[in-house]
Every structure is written in C-alpha cells, then in structure tokens.
Amino acid sequence: MDAFAPSDEGTWLPVSAALGRSRRISLLLAYVLVLAVVVALFLVPDVPRLVAIVVAVVAVAVFVWAWWLIGRRVRAWGYELRPDDLLVARGIMFRRLVIVPYGRMQLVDVVAGPIERWCGVATVQLHTAAATTDAAIPGLVPEVAAELRDTLARLGEQRAAGL
Amino acid sequence: MSGAAPDPFGNALIRPGRSAPGPDGRRKVHPLTPLVHGLRVVPVIVVIGVSLVSRGRPEGEGAAVLITLGVALGLAIVVTGLRYVAWRRLTFWFDSDGDLRVDSGVLTRQERRLQLSRLQSVEVVAPFNARLVGLAEVRVETAGSSHSKAVLQFLTTAEAQDLRNEIVARAAGVRPDAGEAPEQVLVTVPPGELVASLLMRGTTVLLLLLTVAVIIPTVIAAGPAALGLVVLGGVPIFTVFSEFSSYYGFTIARSDDGLRLRHGLLRTAHQTVPPGRVQAIGFVQPLLWRRRGWVRVRLNVAGMSRDGRGGEQAYTEHTLLPVAPWPVARAVVAHVLPGVDIESIALEPAPARSRWRAPIQWHQLGVGWDDRVLVAKRGRVTRHWTVMPHQRTQSVRVTQGPWQRAVGLASVWFDSTPGPVKVVALHRDAAQAQELALAQAQRASSARARDRTTRWAQPPP
Incomplete structure (x- = not known):
C-alpha cells in the first residue's frame, strides 16, 4: 500500500488548477527581476559575453523546470474528509500526509493573497494546539473554501475535546 | 459584593493579610514590590561602572565611583516610581465563576481572565532579590496562547503559597479553602549526582572548549586585565553553572493536586503540574x-x-x-x-x-x-x-x-x-x-x- 494514497474507502479531492495559474504568475513576477539582471549583464561592458550567455541559459532552464514543476506539485495536492479526521497529502520529492482529527482543530482560517484572489483561489489553514501540525489546503475556489471552513468548524464543534 | 449574597465559590474565605481584599473584593500584591524592582537595577549599573573605571584613568577614580553610585541610585528611584504606579493599578480576584481575574496596566489597561478549568500549571518562584526580603511571585498558566498566563509579583512567601493552594483547589473543583493537599516526597536529586551528570555531557565539553577559545585570544590580545571584562560579559561555561543552580535540590513530591517540583539554589521555584x-x-x-x-x-x-x-x-x-x-x-x-x-x-x-x-x-x-x-x-x-x-x-x-x-x-x-x-x-x-x-x-x-x-x-x- 502506498503511504500517500487515500484511505481505502475514499479518493483524493483535487485542488483547483487555478492554483497553478496563480503560482505561475508569481513565478513570472519573480522572473521580471531575473530578466533585469540578465539584461544588465549583457549591457555592462566589463562582463564577458560568455558569462552573460551562460547565466541567461541557466535562467531559462530553471524557468522551464519551475513552470513544469508547478503543474506537477498542484496535481500532487489532495484532501479527504473522513468521518473523524481530515487527510491532506502533498509533495513530490518530499511527500507529506497529515491527519488532523476534527476534535483537535482549534481554528480554521481562509487566507488569500492578491494574486490568489485575482486567480480565484484561497487557502484553508488549520490550526491545532501543536505548532508542527502544518495542515493547509491551498488552491480552493473561494466558495469551496468557505464551505470547507464551515464544514470543518461544524465537525470540530461536534467532536471538540479539551487539550 | 454584599455580605448577604450567597457565596458559592467562597470568595469571602480569603485569609486576612497584606493582600487582603479591598471593599470590592479585589486584592493587591505586596507594597514592597516596587522597591524590589527598583533595587534590581543597582548591581547592573555598579558592574558597568566598575568595568568602566577599571579601564584606567586612576586620577578620577573616586569621582567615577560616586557618579556610578549616583546614577544607580537615580535609576533605582525612577524604576521604583514607575513600578509604584503599576503596583497601584494591579489588582487580582476570583470572579463569580471562580476564575482568576487580573487587572493591570497604566497607559494600556489590561483585564485578563484565566479560566481555571484549563489550568496547566501554577508556580511559586522566588527570584534571588525578592527572596532576600521574603517575597515570591505566583505564575499561573492556562491552556491557550501566551496571553493565557499571569505573573503576580510579589507576595509574601506564605501568601503566595496560599494563593497557589486556592488556585489549585478551584481548578480541581473543590472548596477554595480546602488548603494544601498532603504530599509525599518521591525523589530528591543529590547535588553530587547533579554535578556529575552535568559534567558527563557532550554539551559541557563543548562549552568548556568554547570558553577556552574565548579566554585565550582575549588574554593574548589585551593581557590579564581583560579577563575581568570577559567574565562580566559572561563565558559559555556559565550556562552549566546556571543549570546547576537552577536544578539544585530538585525535589519531586506527589499530592492529590498533581506533582510538585521544587528546585533552585539562588532563585527557588515551586511548581505544580496538575494530573x-x-x-x-x-x-x-x-x-x-x-x-x-x-x-x-x-x-x-x-x-x-x-x-x-x-x-x-x-x-x-x-x-x-x-x-x-x-x-x-x-x-x-x-x-x-x-x-x-x-x-x-x-x-x-x-x-x-x-x-x-x-x-x-x-x-x-x-x-x-x-x-x-x-x-x-x-x-x-x-x-x-x-x-x-x-x-x-x-x-x-x-x-x-x-x-x-x-x-x-x-x-x-x-x-x-x-x-x-x-x-x-x-x-x-x-x-x-x-x-x-x-x-x-x-x-x-x-x-x-x-x-x-x-x-x-x-x-x-
């Protein structure tokens, strides 16, 4: 059995492909800076042309790789609502599976940055008394995120336990 | 709170003393508190002054000592004054739900309510300076964020102990005047064993090497006179001494309100961890x-x-x-x-x-x-x-x-x-x-x- 497969009776609910769009926009914005550096290398006369070309090639290669990786990483996210707990899986190289019992959730946040809002995605962030829990589901359509937050809050209320 | 009203949580049972409740049922901490805070700055200023004087200038030594003492005294008075205002504002009491309430703050008022059903630990700590005048502080922690705790500085040692007992009794759900539950000492760590254990660790060896690495270049560069400055600045090996001082006389006792931990050489702490x-x-x-x-x-x-x-x-x-x-x-x-x-x-x-x-x-x-x-x-x-x-x-x-x-x-x-x-x-x-x-x-x-x-x-x- 694969450690990061969904549980026997369930399947992973995927996150929205719009998450990939928002991350690619962030990547493009970051590359505006890289582009400026590369152009500067070509314009400054003291820099050998070869160095500038090598930097430009590396920058393009990293860009293509990151662009492709974003798609794979978005597809690697998955979550499953089980009767008593929430499962969240993510990662390709470093894979993670988090199991959060509903009774242990202390609060649920919905967060969306400006690029995410523009692309129409939001992140549902879960908090327990442990700082290491690290359970977040990014890339949810705002309506789905709000619904999930309410569902989680309701389930948490029903199964609330002390510390 | 009027005397005729029923008092199911026993707010009227608080013993008389310096922190006896006022007419509104609120209590204050000990009036010596501002002075204890004020005197704490004196050794710091004196140490800084002495290290400056030792830098040389023998002709003005007497004046320098006088100035240092003057600055120390002045700062102590200022701190005492500020702490006095804070002391006047600080009150604590148990509300009608039996929870601990602490009101404090001069510019920013703060009203804190600690839900004792979520009590995590109560500690009576006597820092060295407070211990000299027989005072101690009470630290109360409940589950939640860092805002869910209160530190009451300072009460007499007996009052601090009584307050601790009352908090634990309320948290346990028994009468607040139940008094201290009897205890049974489980372990006392012998000082010899503590010293040996602290020495037999990789960390200590590392700290010792680090200390040598700090002292040798200083002595070579500035001569033995700089040694004083190094010691004042704190050498790494001191952390082992402070660990020893903190764990000195470590005693665990068992009682109905949880495990009680007592330890400390200069600064003593009595901690209760409820079951x-x-x-x-x-x-x-x-x-x-x-x-x-x-x-x-x-x-x-x-x-x-x-x-x-x-x-x-x-x-x-x-x-x-x-x-x-x-x-x-x-x-x-x-x-x-x-x-x-x-x-x-x-x-x-x-x-x-x-x-x-x-x-x-x-x-x-x-x-x-x-x-x-x-x-x-x-x-x-x-x-x-x-x-x-x-x-x-x-x-x-x-x-x-x-x-x-x-x-x-x-x-x-x-x-x-x-x-x-x-x-x-x-x-x-x-x-x-x-x-x-x-x-x-x-x-x-x-x-x-x-x-x-x-x-x-x-x-x-």
Whole structure:
C-alpha cells in the first residue's frame, strides 16, 4: 500500500488548477527581476559575453523546470474528509500526509493573497494546539473554501475535546 | 459584593493579610514590590561602572565611583516610581465563576481572565532579590496562547503559597479553602549526582572548549586585565553553572493536586503540574550516562512554551527530573501516567533496510503502543525514549524524503503541543506507515472519548 494514497474507502479531492495559474504568475513576477539582471549583464561592458550567455541559459532552464514543476506539485495536492479526521497529502520529492482529527482543530482560517484572489483561489489553514501540525489546503475556489471552513468548524464543534 | 449574597465559590474565605481584599473584593500584591524592582537595577549599573573605571584613568577614580553610585541610585528611584504606579493599578480576584481575574496596566489597561478549568500549571518562584526580603511571585498558566498566563509579583512567601493552594483547589473543583493537599516526597536529586551528570555531557565539553577559545585570544590580545571584562560579559561555561543552580535540590513530591517540583539554589521555584496535563514525556540519555543508567525526564505541558523567554526558565520548566537512575525515573513517571507500564510495551523495530538511511541509529529505532500510550524510541549516541498518551495526539503526519523513498521508508510524526519532546517513529516501512498513522488517529479519538481530566477532584455529574 502506498503511504500517500487515500484511505481505502475514499479518493483524493483535487485542488483547483487555478492554483497553478496563480503560482505561475508569481513565478513570472519573480522572473521580471531575473530578466533585469540578465539584461544588465549583457549591457555592462566589463562582463564577458560568455558569462552573460551562460547565466541567461541557466535562467531559462530553471524557468522551464519551475513552470513544469508547478503543474506537477498542484496535481500532487489532495484532501479527504473522513468521518473523524481530515487527510491532506502533498509533495513530490518530499511527500507529506497529515491527519488532523476534527476534535483537535482549534481554528480554521481562509487566507488569500492578491494574486490568489485575482486567480480565484484561497487557502484553508488549520490550526491545532501543536505548532508542527502544518495542515493547509491551498488552491480552493473561494466558495469551496468557505464551505470547507464551515464544514470543518461544524465537525470540530461536534467532536471538540479539551487539550 | 454584599455580605448577604450567597457565596458559592467562597470568595469571602480569603485569609486576612497584606493582600487582603479591598471593599470590592479585589486584592493587591505586596507594597514592597516596587522597591524590589527598583533595587534590581543597582548591581547592573555598579558592574558597568566598575568595568568602566577599571579601564584606567586612576586620577578620577573616586569621582567615577560616586557618579556610578549616583546614577544607580537615580535609576533605582525612577524604576521604583514607575513600578509604584503599576503596583497601584494591579489588582487580582476570583470572579463569580471562580476564575482568576487580573487587572493591570497604566497607559494600556489590561483585564485578563484565566479560566481555571484549563489550568496547566501554577508556580511559586522566588527570584534571588525578592527572596532576600521574603517575597515570591505566583505564575499561573492556562491552556491557550501566551496571553493565557499571569505573573503576580510579589507576595509574601506564605501568601503566595496560599494563593497557589486556592488556585489549585478551584481548578480541581473543590472548596477554595480546602488548603494544601498532603504530599509525599518521591525523589530528591543529590547535588553530587547533579554535578556529575552535568559534567558527563557532550554539551559541557563543548562549552568548556568554547570558553577556552574565548579566554585565550582575549588574554593574548589585551593581557590579564581583560579577563575581568570577559567574565562580566559572561563565558559559555556559565550556562552549566546556571543549570546547576537552577536544578539544585530538585525535589519531586506527589499530592492529590498533581506533582510538585521544587528546585533552585539562588532563585527557588515551586511548581505544580496538575494530573492529566502532561502532553508527552521524553527520557533522554547522553552517551556518558549510560554506564550509570541515568536518564533525564522532560515534559511537554500545554501552555508552557511559545513565549520565548529563553534562558534559565526555558529548560527548567520542561524538566520533570534533571537526572535519576532509570528505576527512579520510571517510578516518577508512573505517577504522571498511572496504570501505564512503559517497559511492558513491546516495541516494533524499524525494518532492517533502514540502515541505508540511518546507518548509526537504525537498530535503536522503534515504536509500540498499548491501549493507553504510544512509545517511540530513537537515537544512538544520545538515546531518546518518548511516551505520549493517545488522547494527547494533536495530529499525525507521514513524511518521506527522496532518499527514504528510494529504500521504501517513511517517517510517522505524532504531533504534540510545543515543547522539548518530539514523538516520531522514524523510517518505518512505507507500506505500513499510513496504516500506523491512521490507526493512531483512531486510538487517539477513542481515547479522547473516554478522557475526563478537567476538574479532576470533582465527582462526576
């Protein structure tokens, strides 16, 4: 059995492909800076042309790789609502599976940055008394995120336990 | 509160004394408090002054000493004045729900309510300067963020003890005038054993080397006179002394309101950990302790960390026992987790192929459980053995890095509240990791359904 497969009776609910769009926009914005550096290398006369070309090639290669990786990483996210707990899986190289019992959730946040809002995605962030829990589901359509937050809050209320 | 009103929570039972309630039922801390705070700046200023004087200029030495003393006195008066205003504003009392309320603040008023049903620990601490005049502070921590605690500075030692008893009694759900529950001393750590254990650690050796590395270049560069400055600036080896001073006379006593920990040479602390508040327990055994069979016992207790005060308190508050032989430590832990026999739990070792990922510690890795607790073991040079009651599991994680993936391994983390104890089953068979994680989540939720640890002394409704 694969450690990061969904549980026997369930399947992973995927996150929205719009998450990939928002991350690619962030990547493009970051590359505006890289582009400026590369152009500067070509314009400054003291820099050998070869160095500038090598930097430009590396920058393009990293860009293509990151662009492709974003798609794979978005597809690697998955979550499953089980009767008593929430499962969240993510990662390709470093894979993670988090199991959060509903009774242990202390609060649920919905967060969306400006690029995410523009692309129409939001992140549902879960908090327990442990700082290491690290359970977040990014890339949810705002309506789905709000619904999930309410569902989680309701389930948490029903199964609330002390510390 | 009028005298005729019924008083189910016993607010009228507070003993008379300097912190006796005012007409509105509120109490104040001891009037010497501002002075204790004020005098605390004096040694600091004097040390700075002396080190400046020792830099030379023998002709103006007398004047310099006078100026230093003057500055110290002036600052002490200013601090005392500020603290006096704060003292006038600080009141505390128990409200009609039986919870502790603290009002404080001069410019920013603060009204804090500590829900005693979520009490995590009560501590009576006497810092050295307060101890000289017979005062102590009371620290109360409840579950939640760093805002869920209160420090009441200062009360006389007897009043602080009474307040502690009252808080614990209210949290336990018995009459607030129940007084101090009788106690039974379990362990006292002998000073010799403490010194030996502190010396027989890699950390101490490292600190010693660091100290030498600091002193030698200073002496070469500036001559022996600079030694004074180095000592004033604090040398690394001092942390071992402060650890010794903090753990000196470490005593654990058992009572109905939980375990009581007492320790300290200069600054004494009396801490109470109510039953059922311990989130996880960790045994640590550095390499050199193994021949003597010593272990240190550390705790995760909700509400004790996260405020990053650092220094001395950061490690004492998490230590149940600084050093003890294994049978003694096990007996103490048996009081924290009654009815649990840790040694009878069979540990399942990590698969043999984990040697490709963790060649040194792989055969020390293991995890096991019974119907009450989960036990996980790791570490070769310093051995870690961790225990977590099922109902304290916050969440469970499975992680796998590329290297682990190549050999078909995955680690399972059992998240506890922030603290020194990390419960993890490293490098399990990847095929069984998810099963292990889901099974633990299941055990945790069924254990929580049975759990009843708040208001522990109250009969069930």
